[in-house]
Amino acid sequence: MSLDPIFSPRSVAVIGASQRRDSLGYALVHNLLMNEFAGTIYPVNPKSAVIHSLRCYPSVGSIPDPVDLAVILVPRAVVAGVVEECLEKGVRGLVVITAGFREVGPEGAALERRIVARVREAGVRLIGPNCMGVINADPDVRLNATFAPAPAHPGSVGFVSQSGALGVAILNVAASLGIGFTQFASMGNKADVSGNDLLEYWEHDERTRVIAMYLESFGNPRKFTQIAKRIGRSKPILVVKSGRTAAGERAASSHTGALAGADVTVSAFLEQCGVIRANTIEEMFAIAQALDKCPLPAGPRIAIVTNAGGPAIMATDACVSLGLEIAALSDQTADALRRVLPENASLNNPVDMIAAAGAPEYEATVSAVLRDPGVDMVLAIHVMPLTSTPMEILTAITQAARTAPDKPVAVVMMATEEAYAHIRNRPDLVPIYEFPESAALALSKLAGYAAWRARDGAQEVERFDGDDARVESLLDTVSDGYLPPDAAFGVLEAYGIPTAPWSLVQTKEEAIEAASRIGYPVVLKAVGAELVHKSDVGGVEVDLRTDGELAAAITEMSARIERAGLRADQFLVQKLIKGGHELIFGVSSDPRMGPILMFGLGGKYVEVFHDVRFGIPPISRSEARGVVRGLRGHRLLEGVRGEDPVDEERLVDILLRIAQLVDRHPRIVEMDINPWVAFPRAEQSRAVDVRIRVAALPRGPLA
Ligand code: ADP
Numbered sequence: 001m002s003l004d005p006i007f008s009p010r011s012v013a014v015i016g017a018s019q020r021r022d023s024l025g026y027a028l029v030h031n032l033l034m035n036e037f038a039g040t041i042y043p044v045n046p047k048s049a050v051i052h053s054l055r056c057y058p059s060v061g062s063i064p065d066p067v068d069l070a071v072i073l074v075p076r077a078v079v080a081g082v083v084e085e086c087l088e089k090g091v092r093g094l095v096v097i098t099a100g101f102r103e104v105g106p107e108g109a110a111l112e113r114r115i116v117a118r119v120r121e122a123g124v125r126l127i128g129p130n131c132m133g134v135i136n137a138d139p140d141v142r143l144n145a146t147f148a149p150a151p152a153h154p155g156s157v158g159f160v161s162q163s164g165a166l167g168v169a170i171l172n173v174a175a176s177l178g179i180g181f182t183q184f185a186s187m188g189n190k191a192d193v194s195g196n197d198l199l200e201y202w203e204h205d206e207r208t209r210v211i212a213m214y215l216e217s218f219g220n221p222r223k224f225t226q227i228a229k230r231i232g233r234s235k236p237i238l239v240v241k242s243g244r245t246a247a248g249e250r251a252a253s254s255h256t257g258a259l260a261g262a263d264v265t266v267s268a269f270l271e272q273c274g275v276i277r278a279n280t281i282e283e284m285f286a287i288a289q290a291l292d293k294c295p296l297p298a299g300p301r302i303a304i305v306t307n308a309g310g311p312a313i314m315a316t317d318a319c320v321s322l323g324l325e326i327a328a329l330s331d332q333t334a335d336a337l338r339r340v341l342p343e344n345a346s347l348n349n350p351v352d353m354i355a356a357a358g359a360p361e362y363e364a365t366v367s368a369v370l371r372d373p374g375v376d377m378v379l380a381i382h383v384m385p386l387t388s389t390p391m392e393i394l395t396a397i398t399q400a401a402r403t404a405p406d407k408p409v410a411v412v413m414m415a416t417e418e419a420y421a422h423i424r425n426r427p428d429l430v431p432i433y434e435f436p437e438s439a440a441l442a443l444s445k446l447a448g449y450a451a452w453r454a455r456d457g458a459q460e461v462e463r464f465d466g467d468d469a470r471v472e473s474l475l476d477t478v479s480d481g482y483l484p485p486d487a488a489f490g491v492l493e494a495y496g497i498p499t500a501p502w503s504l505v506q507t508k509e510e511a512i513e514a515a516s517r518i519g520y521p522v523v524l525k526a527v528g529a530e531l532v533h534k535s536d537v538g539g540v541e542v543d544l545r546t547d548g549e550l551a552a553a554i555t556e557m558s559a560r561i562e563r564a565g566l567r568a569d570q571f572l573v574q575k576l577i578k579g580g581h582e583l584i585f586g587v588s589s590d591p592r593m594g595p596i597l598m599f600g601l602g603g604k605y606v607e608v609f610h611d612v613r614f615g616i617p618p619i620s621r622s623e624a625r626g627v628v629r630g631l632r633g634h635r636l637l638e639g640v641r642g643e644d645p646v647d648e649e650r651l652v653d654i655l656l657r658i659a660q661l662v663d664r665h666p667r668i669v670e671m672d673i674n675p676w677v678a679f680p681r682a683e684q685s686r687a688v689d690v691r692i693r694v695a696a697l698p699r700g701p702l703a
């Protein structure tokens with residue numbers, strides 16, 4: 001594997017090593033030595049003979065033996081020359097710590113590009129520049145090639161950080177929580193090796209069971225999608241993504257544009273890829289612990305076992321709000337609990353064993369609820385009374401957890417700092433949390449990830465018949481801006497997306513003639529360049545039943561719109577679509593991700609509930625179904641109070657058609673179908689309003 005010389009070198013040259021104790025070049029050699037690197041270390045510095053008890057060489061070329069990895073921390077001006085020497089020497093991996101490249105401006109960027117071109121030509125990989133280094137905690141390698149005091153215990157988490165300083169801070173916290181690593185890399189400018197490369201490296205690394213990433217940006221979102229979806233099927237990827245994105249770049253004149261803020265977009269994108277997102281570093285640790293130590297649950301049903309009421313209520317609230325279900329315990333379980341618990345214990349979920357519970361009660365109770373087929377996972381809460389011995393209780397719970405190796409068990413221990421000191425750094429115990437909320441979060445993420453994995457893995461993107469030539473000619477109507485309504489409806493129809501029968505008219509006579517063709521009742525809508533949100537200015541009149549009503553509506557609507565200082569150039573006469581659920585389909589464009597699909601509760605509900613979900617093309621049917629079912633208000637579509645359910649596959653179908661439409665016609669930068677009126681019978685469902693914005697330049701990036 002091409003990253004082996006970087007992570008598992010047999011020898012390391014530190015170019016720019018130094019005798020000065022306060023220098024990075026000293027710290028780096030120090031870290032290599034103190035972590036007992038299993039290979040040979042060669043300090044390189046023409047001005048010193050010895051550094052840190054090691055013989056120092058004047059140049060990498062003068063080292064008598066082969067060098068696998070060179071860590072470079074010389075001044076920027078000489079980096080390119082040193083890289084040349086390394087290539088000549090046959091060095092196979094480079095870590096460039098020196099800063100002052102792309103991050104400082106065009107001149108630095110040009111230098112960086114030149115170096116990368118040389119390195120790639122030679123088939124050598126480079127991490128950085130402007131990075132903090134790499135660690136391999138594998139006991140057979142023990143490489144700490146960073147200049148920061150960053151202890152990394154061996155474990156099963158591969159961790160890559162776009163920020164070096166934060167990465168090291170994270171390693172420090174991880175050590176105190178007992179989380180161990182396989183490898184760590186600080187990426188710096190990602191000039192050569194990218195986050196995607198590391199994902200692929202860890203994909204094939206057996207010891208790495210969890211991949212954690214701190215990211216500030218996605219270099220190549222499309223490639224990340226493909227890699228993450230593939231790897232996520234076998235190992236979890238956990239991402240902390242900071243929200244610094246170009247949110248302001250997007251015009252927010254459409255609902256989709258306004259709702260598809262940069263951050264929800266990233267979340268949708270990660271979710272579709274099966275990537276677990278943590279919002280904070282704290283969350284990342286909470287989730288990483290559970291991923292590292294627990295199996296994946298078969299479903300969302302949780303049992304809570306506690307020795308105190310309050311925290312169990314908090315845990316219940318947290319679980320429910322995160323989408324977990326409080327399991328209903330079986331009669332057999334209740335019988336089993338009755339035998340081991342005191343009379344005043346509560347045998348329903350949450351099972352309150354009351355304060356007197358000790359290790360035997362914990363072990364028996366956790367085992368009993370784990371045996372219940374209606375329980376997918378267990379959260380055990382222990383509030384430490386003065387007399388209890390936390391280690392015994394934790395051991396008892398861990399014992400119980402072993403009886404159900406396919407169900408996750410987590411513990412909330414509300415105890416003194418002193419008690420914690422004893423239980424940290426114990427990889428053999430179930431994951432332990434200080435607060436119910438973080439435990440609930442971690443378990444809910446396990447359940448979400450498990451559900452993603454269980455979903456139909458077929459990633460095939462379907463193809464629909466669409467009249468692309470007709471769409472192109474309709475898009476030509478406008479070079480930059482909104483399509484007129486007839487063209488916009490035409491685009492939908494060309495793609496097999498049904499619309500309510502409509503007709504554009506100029507006069508009352510034409511309107512009445514159109515209504516007789518369409519059939520009453522009809523809807524009248526004002527059409528004009530500035531009439532974007534028609535109903536806001538009185539430009540929509542529904543349920544007109546006669547010629548007289550229609551004619552009067554035209555007179556009144558014209559007057560209203562004039563009073564608002566606007567003008568109706570034409571009118572749309574449309575068939576009234578009675579009943580049904582108003583939904584929204586939309587498209588917006590993200591400068592990095594390309595087109596974003598949106599689906600949600602539509603009509604006036606969009607503004608009020610903001611109940612929408614996002615998808616990123618290319619999107620498979622099962623992913624699209626995930627978007628549709630992910631709505632908070634999804635139950636409305638399943639039919640409440642005796643209503644028939646809406647045809648869900650039809651909604652999925654429309655979403656997929658829109659995905660293909662915008663994929664093939666990148667001039668469409670924004671689209672709102674609002675509302676789409678959905679019925680139990682698919683053939684009845686249709687679009688009654690659509691807005692499409694085209695841009696002269698196709699939206700970027702990606703092909
Ligand atoms: P705008 O979004 O510009 O205000 P719409 O065409 O979406 O205009 O109409 C506003 C609302 O009027 C819709 O959300 C819907 O409730 C109702 N409506 C519009 N057209 C129809 C129709 N053909 N049948 C039934 N209701 C309609």
Ligand code: MG
Nearest residue numbers: 674675689690
């Ligand atoms: Mg509308």
